[in-house]
Amino acid sequence: MHQIGVVGLSYRHAGVDEVARFSVPKTEVAARLPALRDSLGVSEIFYVGTCNRVEVLYATADGVPAADARREVFRALIGREPKPGEATRTLRAWTGEAAVEHLFLVSCGLDSAQAGEQEIAAQIRLAWETARGARVCGPILDKLLGEALGMANRVHRLEANVRSPSLADLAADRVIRHVEGKPVRVALVGVSPMTRRCGMILHRAGIPLLVVNRTVQAAEEFAATVGGRAISLDAFRESPTELGALVLAAGGGGTVLNGNALTNIAEAAGTRTPLLIDFGVPPNADPEAARVAGIARVGMDDLIQAAQERRLAQLMRLAPVRAAIDERLTRLRGELATRAIGRRLADLRGTFEQIAAEEADRALAEELRGLDESQRELVQRFASTVARRLAHLPLAGLRAAAAHASTDAVDAFFREARLRRSSTVDAVSTGPRDAAGRQNK
Helix, strand or coil: CCCEEEEEEECCCCCHHHHHHHCCCHHHHHHHHHHHHHHHCCCEEEEEECCCEEEEEEECCCCCCCCCCHHHHHHHHHCCCCCCCHHHHHCEEEECHHHHHHHHHHHCCCCCCCCCCCHHHHHHHHHHHHHHHCCCCCHHHHHHHHHHHHHHHHHHHHCCCCCCCCHHHHHHHHHHHHHCCCCCCEEEECCCHHHHHHHHHHHHCCCCEEEEECCHHHHHHHHHHHCCEEEEHHHHHHCCCCCCEEEECCCCCCCCECHHHHHHHHHHCCCCCCEEEECCCCCCECHHHHHHHCCEEECHHHHHHHHHHHHHHHHHHCHHHHHHHHHHHHHHHHHHHHHHCHHHHHHHHHHHHHHHHHHHHHHHHCCCCCCCHHHHHHHHHHHHHHHHHHHHHHHHHHHHHHCCCCHHHHHHHHHHHHHHHHHHHHHHHCCCECCCCCECC
16 A cells, blocks of 8 residues: 555635636646646546546555655646745645545545535546546556445444435525525536536426526436436526526536626526525635625535534444455455565465476476486476465465565565575576485585
8 A cells, every 4th residue: 555645635624716727727737637647647646526526546656665746736726836834834745544544535525615425435436437448547546446335325224214414415505495385496607526516406306497507418418317408507607597596507617607698697586685505615606706796605615614514423323334444454455465475475486486496496307317307297286285374374474464564574575585595496406416416615
């Protein structure tokens, strides 16, 4: 695990505006991933950005321990060198097992503002597909991300009979309270995990829906699942229908509804004050423009604050998930450590067998040269069997130790083992010997 690193920031220590500074627009992620990998000097990389977090996961090549890459990530995402101490203050970093643990906690929703929410797993899966499409995600991160999403699926199965809340649940509850049972339409702007979950909840509550998206086809497909109508974003901006509320979660990294569009929405609502839930990071609707238009806006900061009030109770309920993550980390530690030294273990086993074979050949050429062919074969098979059994002890010990010992300690073992092999082979293959096979000094 020592070659794994994570750099990121989230609602836990940064505001929404700060997270937005480091966010890469969804449409640009695939194109920027190779440059991000190269700027960090790593072999594999993965980026995920959500409404309240940005995470960069990376793996080094050839077993090199991962270093703190906050400065490099800052420079790559912001486009300038950080001031002294700026990257350390702004970003958080994890390496080794701590990085893998962080990935698991995030994937399972235990690090989310609304503990246990499931949208993050879907977002990570989409980000993984993007990284694989950009050819920047290799066998190490594929293994870790597969494990992380496997853990998330396990959490979802554990929670099958419990409605796992999310920020989308909080948003939908606010909308339902706002419309007060009146038959007023709600607009879902953007087709995303957040709007999808809100849409399903609002649909079950019997609220008519309007799905708005840049691509009409995607809007129509989503609308068909929630019994709503679909419209393009441009048409909605120019001529909005009467609405009781809007939920915005559109990608692109910029303003989706400007001041003119918000004014049109407010005028179409008549005497009713529309509620606007904005998941955008940065905001999809400018807060000041919404205020001027007379629209009640709820942004990510407000939703996160509401979620924090429920967080402790949710974490207590999810304690078994935390235990399952610890158990999986222990198993993964051993698997990854064995994989990292697998080739050297094979070489060490080969060294044992080579020494045994050379000793058997020497004996058969000297003191055992009178044996017939079947007897010679028995001696060679016996030497090979003994070599494998003797090799099993250090190999088993190394597999167990590799998960706990430092890389330097494991390297020192192999380095010394190779030296001993070299000197042993030299001793048994050179110099005259006496009748008992002992080398003469």
